[in-house]
Amino acid sequence: MTFKGTVRGNCIELDEPLPLAEGTHVEVTITPESKPRKGSPEAWLQLVGTLSEEEADTMMEFIEKHVRRIDWELFQDQEERK
Numbered sequence: 001m002t003f004k005g006t007v008r009g010n011c012i013e014l015d016e017p018l019p020l021a022e023g024t025h026v027e028v029t030i031t032p033e034s035k036p037r038k039g040s041p042e043a044w045l046q047l048v049g050t051l052s053e054e055e056a057d058t059m060m061e062f063i064e065k066h067v068r069r070i071d072w073e074l075f076q077d078q079e080e081r082k
Contacts, residue, residue, distance in 0.1 A: 001019075003015065003016065003018065004033065012028075012030075044059070047059075
């Protein structure tokens, strides 16, 4: 079973109730939730399959406007000069 929660002092407040009887002994492994940096490729990839067509179009327009493109011909010209 995996549950998510928030650390509050020396306790962990779970987001949902446990399906265990009061007094049940458990083993707990703590793993901090990792979130990708806002605007990073990882953050964008988490949206795959969750966007409407309109949202995806808006995202593509943003990428085309703001993401730098590499002009590989510039590098080929430099190689030819050597």
